[in-house]
Amino acid sequence: MKKSDFYFDLPQELIAQDPLEDRSSSRLLVLDKNTGELSHHIFRDIIDYLHPGDCLVLNNTKVIPARLLGEREGTGGHVEVLLLKRKEADVWETLVKPGKKCKPGQRLSFGDGLLKAEVLETVEEGNRLIRFEYEGIFEEVLDKLGEMPLPPYITHKLKDKNRYQTVYAKYEGSAAAPTAGLHFTRELLQQIADKGIKIAYVTLHVGLGTFRPVKEENVLEHHMHSEYYQVTEEAANTINETKRKGGRVICVGTTSCRTVESAADEQGMVQPGCDNTEIFIYPGYRFKVLDALITNFHLPESTLVMLVSALAGREHILHAYEEAIHEKYRFFSFGDAMFIADLKGEK
Structure with missing residues (x-):
């Protein structure tokens, strides 16, 4: 199987540069x-494709x-630090630019000394371990000084940083948003719940x-x-109960998909717990839990295009993308969405 x-x-x-005023x-x-x-539909029409008993x-x-x-x-000299993964209380794995000038022992300062740091060591792929020093609570300092790490293909500055969060974002730890979830409003989620569709929350730090x-x-x-994920007992029970009763498990985004597939045993039962996953889903993969997927449009030759191709077949996906391009759909993080499912009997 070739990348090309x-x-x-x-x-x-x-390539969408800005989020729409109304998410849905x-x-x-x-x-x-x-x-x-x-x-072709509007995103809020997704409710018509979700059935009581689905999750x-x-x-x-x-x-x-x-x-x-x-x-x-x-x-x-100017320095840019991107927080990737927390290793200990105040030690983070980071991406630093310019990396060559930030050798172990180099001291860094942010916000006129409100936050200070020291480069500890170089780790894989040239990343740096950095220890931070500050007064008070790190998250509050970060909220004051930090910027949203928008993907490299978005060149506009974001006016409201909450637009790069889902409305149900809860546990801090991601360097990128699970973007399929950006289309949901609280009102739409309430309508979905009122229709009898269960909602299970899992966590994967992107x-x-x-x-x-x-x-x-x-x-x-x-x-x-590698990405850290956590599945609560409540979420595992909700998903497994849905499978037992013949409902569909519909994942919102490739991150939710990778979480449930990583947490499932060979019988397709999701196990509660936390772990790191390096799961790579590409054509030929047999899904153990997922039945349908809500997802955005992804980059050419990316692992995410490979994942959706595993679900619907490469030819169907490439044809759908061709149609989306022809119809001028918006691509990537702030772009439009797809719903991929077995739709027999639905019109």
Whole structure:
């Protein structure tokens, strides 16, 4: 399986730079995963495709304002630090620019000394372990000084940083948003619950590796980044009960999908607990839990395009993307959405 099998030509102007005023008014392309049949809708129409007894799985991770701009002590040179993963209370694995000038022992300062740091060591892929020093509560300092770490393809500055959070974001730890969830409003979630659809919340802290391109032409040689997830007993019970009663498990976003598939045993029962996952889902994968997926439109040749191709088949996905491009759907984080499911009998 080659990386180039998942290539498509995407016009630059279709990359959404700003979120829509109303989250649920984005467009929705519905794809029958078996037949490849397509239909066009508005996102809030998703409720028509959800049935009593189904379970919607949402990732309630919260994006931290993980981008810090500061200076190197001694030289005053500019430095940018991106928080990737907390290792201990005040020690983080980070991505630092310019990395070459931030060797172990280098002291850094942010916000006129409100936050200080020291580079401890270099770890894999050139990342740095950094220890932070501050007065008070780290999260409050970060909220004051940090910026949202928007994906590299978004060049506009975000006016309201809450627009890069889902309305149900709860547990801080992500360097990127689980973007399929950005389309939901509280009102829409309430309507879904009122219709008899169960909602299960899981947590997967999204790492920046989610934007890392696949470099190897042979897809099987690609190594996935590790991400921390947690599934509560309540969420596991809700999902397993849905399966037992014949309802569908519908994941919102590839992160929710990767969480439930990582937490499932061979019988397809989701086990509560927490762990790190490097699961890589590509065509040929047999889904143990997921029945349907709500997702955004992804980058060419990305692991996310490979994941949706595992669910609906590469040909159906590439055809759907071709249609989306023709109809000028908006792509990536602030873009439009797809619903991929077995739709037999639904019109």
